[in-house]
Amino acid sequence: MISRRQTLSLLGASTAALAMPKIASATSGGTFRIGWQKNGVLALAKNTGVLEKRLAPLGFTITWAEFSSGPPLLEALGAGALDFGPTGDVPPLFAQAAGANLRYVGTYRGAPSGSAILVHKDGPIKSLADLKGQRLAFKRGSSAHNFVVKALRKGGLTVNDVKPADLSPADAGAAFKTGNIDAWAIWDPYFAVAEADPNTRVLITGEGIIESWSYYFGQTDFVRDHPQVILDVLDELAKTGAAAQADLDKTVPALAQLTGVSEAITRTALTRPGADLGKVSIVPDEALANQQALADEFYEQRILPRKLKVADIVWRPKAS
Numbered sequence: 001m002i003s004r005r006q007t008l009s010l011l012g013a014s015t016a017a018l019a020m021p022k023i024a025s026a027t028s029g030g031t032f033r034i035g036w037q038k039n040g041v042l043a044l045a046k047n048t049g050v051l052e053k054r055l056a057p058l059g060f061t062i063t064w065a066e067f068s069s070g071p072p073l074l075e076a077l078g079a080g081a082l083d084f085g086p087t088g089d090v091p092p093l094f095a096q097a098a099g100a101n102l103r104y105v106g107t108y109r110g111a112p113s114g115s116a117i118l119v120h121k122d123g124p125i126k127s128l129a130d131l132k133g134q135r136l137a138f139k140r141g142s143s144a145h146n147f148v149v150k151a152l153r154k155g156g157l158t159v160n161d162v163k164p165a166d167l168s169p170a171d172a173g174a175a176f177k178t179g180n181i182d183a184w185a186i187w188d189p190y191f192a193v194a195e196a197d198p199n200t201r202v203l204i205t206g207e208g209i210i211e212s213w214s215y216y217f218g219q220t221d222f223v224r225d226h227p228q229v230i231l232d233v234l235d236e237l238a239k240t241g242a243a244a245q246a247d248l249d250k251t252v253p254a255l256a257q258l259t260g261v262s263e264a265i266t267r268t269a270l271t272r273p274g275a276d277l278g279k280v281s282i283v284p285d286e287a288l289a290n291q292q293a294l295a296d297e298f299y300e301q302r303i304l305p306r307k308l309k310v311a312d313i314v315w316r317p318k319a320s
Contacts, residue, residue: 029058029059029060030059030060030061031060031061031062031063032051032055032060032061032062032063032083032084032222032226032229032233033062033063033065033081033082033083033084034046034051034062034063034064034065034082034083034084034085035064035065035066035067035073035076035077035082035084035085035086036064036065036066036067036085036086037066037067037068037069037073037086038066038258038259038260039189039255039259040086040255040277041108041237041240041241041244041277041278041280042086042237043255043258043259044240044244044251044254044255044258045236045237045240046064047254047258048240050236050239050240051233051236051237054232054233054235054236055229055232055233058228058229058232060229065081065082067085068168068169068170069087069091069139069142069168069169070086070087070088070090070091070092070141070142070143071087071091071094071095071139071141071142073085073086073087073091074087074091074092074094074095074100074102074217075095075100077100077102077217077218077219078095078098078100078101078102078219079100079101080101080219080221082219083218083219083222084105084216084217084218084219084222084230084233085216085217086108086214086215086216086217087143087214087215087217088142088143088146088187088214088215089143089146089211089213089214089215089290089291089294090141090142090143090145090146090294090298091141091142091143092104092215092217092291092313093291093294093295093298093304093308093310094141094304096295096308096310096312096313097304097305097306097308101219101220101221102217102218102219102220102313103217103218103219103220103223103313103314103315104215104216104217104283104291104310104313104314104315105216105217105218105223105230105234105282105283105315106215106216106230106234106237106280106281106282106283107213107214107215107216107280107281107282107283107284107287108213108214108215108216108241108278108279108280108281109212109213109214109276109279110212110214110274110275111188111207111212111272111273111274111275111276112205112206112207112208112209112210112211112212112274113205113206113207113272113273113274113275114187114188114191114205114206114212114269114272114275115143115144115147115185115186115187115188115191115205115206115210115212116185116186116187116191116195116202116203116204116205116206117131117136117147117148117151117183117184117185117202117203117204118176118183118184118185118186118191118194118195118200118201118202118203119182119183119184119200119201119203120176120179120182120199120200120201121198121199121200121201122199123182123201125182125183125203127155127203128151128152128154128155128156128157128203128204129155129156129157131152131155131157131161131162131182131183131203132157132161132162133161133162133163134162134163134182134183135162135163135165135180135181135182135183136148136162136163136164136165136181136182136183136184136185137164137165137166137167137172137175137176137181137183137184137185138164138165138166138167138172138184138185138186139166139167139168139169139172140164140166143187143210143214144185144186144187145303146210146294146298147185147206147209147210148164148185149297149298149301149303150209150210151185151204151206151209154204154209158301159301165181167181169186169187169190172184172186173186173190173193173194176194176200177197183203188268188269188272189259189261189265189266189268189269191269192261192265192266192268192269193261193265195268196264196265196268207273207274211290212274213287213290213291215283215287215291216234216237216280218230218315220313223315227317227318230315230317231317234280234281234282237280238278238279238280238281241277241278241279241280242277242278244277244278245276245277245278248267248270248271251270251277252266252267252270255270282315282316282317283314283315288310288311288314291310292308292309292310292311295307295308295310
């Protein structure tokens with residue numbers, strides 16, 4: 001299924017290639033195992049086979065494993081069942097706290113407006129303060145968790161003031177439709193799908209509330225032994241994102257066919273304010289600072305079991 005944190009951004013096709021050096025590598029060929037979600041640039045890259053072509057000269061073939069959200073993907077990666085995959089901002093904090101064997105290797109940005117808290121159109125919830133005592137669904141440990149914490153604070157509430165329901169996007173969508181939950185914090189394209197229902201009302205989006213950083217991760221041993229593979233993949237994803245953004249009329253139907261989400265819904269998600277495909281890079285200082293602030297906040301609120309230093313697991317490639 002699909003995570004809203006797969007919508008990427010890039011400055012333009014002319015600047016698609018990453019400014020990364022060739023580096024010394026122990027690459028000797030093998031299998032590169034990618035975890036993916038049916039959304040965004042990585043999905044487009046899978047569909048076109050560009051990563052297979054890029055890694056063939058290094059002697060690597062690729063296998064793909066699909067995931068519905070970030071937490072299980074990182075669990076598989078940290079356990080050594082994957083070599084590479086993307087998630088939003090919160091899942092890696094729980095993974096690091098659990099001692100998972102992974103590294104931040106790259107980042108991309110989506111649109112904060114691609115996340116929202118949804119309520120029933122004719123329901124009693126008219127403001128964030130009205131969420132007090134209500135059943136609010138979000139996937140614990142996902143980026144929606146961060147959005148909920150910050151949105152509730154804006155309304156003068158904390159997670160302790162609501163009745164949280166830890167549900168996957170599919171389960172939450174079904175529960176919302178049947179009225180078993182009062183509100184739902186979710187990301188695109190689930191957001192765009194639900195928003196199209198006339199019985200749904202958007203209470204608030206993430207615009208002005210959250211920063212929309214997402215990350216690519218590598219399994220620690222693979223990153224250490226095959227750094228050039230990681231750089232080549234990030235570079236190819238940047239190029240794919242630039243080309244896709246430059247031709248949304250082609251990208252929308254291609255992504256819709258791949259995901260099974262209608263073209264109208266796909267276009268809604270890809271054209272929200274701030275949405276753009278690309279801007280893949282090695283983790284910049286701005287993203288690291290944002291992630292550390294998030295880790296500190298979650299520790300202070302006792303959501304994380306221990307204090308983290310995010311920089312400890314951020315990969316910095318060394319030029320040969």
